[in-house]
Amino acid sequence: MSNTYLFDYSPVFLGVLLGAGLVGSLLLLARLLAPRRREALKGATYECGILPVAGHNWMQFHVRYYLFAILFLIFEVETVFMFPWAVILQTLGNTAFIEMMLFLAILTFGLAYAWKKGVLEWER
DSSP, X not given: OOHHHHHHTHHHHHHHHHHHHHHHHHHHHHHXXXXXXXXXXXXXXXXXXXXXXXXXXXOOOOHHHHHHHHHHHHHHHHHHHHHHHHHTHHHHOHHHHHHHHHHHHHHHHHHXXXXXXXXXXXXX
16 A cells, blocks of 8 residues: 555545534534523423313324224325336336236235225224
8 A cells, every 4th residue: 555545535634624623613503602501391292282171191092093004005105116117118118017906906905905904984
């Protein structure tokens, strides 16, 4: 390893040192100048601009809400994939059409299964 090799990378080393020094000095400056006043409501739970009611803030949600959200995400991703596919369908040919129909059949089967299990019902 020669000195020429290290000399070629000296601007990189200098840039890393300057960048680390700048970041470190700015973090130290922010630590020194930042206000340290701790207010009573600083750690309170905040939801939609409404302060929580005195007492216990923990609330459990039924698993149906999460399953409904997952189903929504699955069908949202489906539409994201279908739009580009529909734009170039003619250039892809019949194989791409058959594959998309298989994809839609699998998703329809999943929706029918979730429906049969009662995931889409809000009240029981």
